[in-house]
Amino acid sequence: MTTTTPGTTTATTTPGTAATVVRVAHDGGWLTVCDLDRLSPGRGAAVLLPDGGQAALFMDRAGVVRAIGNRDPFTGAYVLSRGLLGSAGGRPFVASPLLKQRFDLATGVCLDDEEVSVPVYAVRVE
Helix, strand or coil: CEECCCCEEECCCCCCCCCCEEEEEECCEEEEEEEHHHCCCCCEEEEECCCCCEEEEEECCCCEEEEEECECCCCCCECHHHCEEEEECCEEEEECCCCCCEEECCCCEECCCCCCECCEECEEEC
């Protein structure tokens, strides 16, 4: 198992082991959301949470997995998982596919309007 700071975990696998799963912290526990091999580097995936909310999972090209809320606070649409990954000043972000605001994947803060943010979920790869 690998766990790092909230919202971030580096995917590590051992050859010959069972499928590696991605878990997201939710309601005081860990929710299994998918097998690691379902994530594609550089692309997002939407996850439906038990409370009806959604998370957006991302694995970057270095194998780091992050999770933030999927709802774009500027439009109300659940689309952040479809956004483009990038970095600004060493800070990884996702740009909303609608109005292009950028959200820091480590903190959830909008890089274009620091008064707006999205939730960040701790992630485990086991």
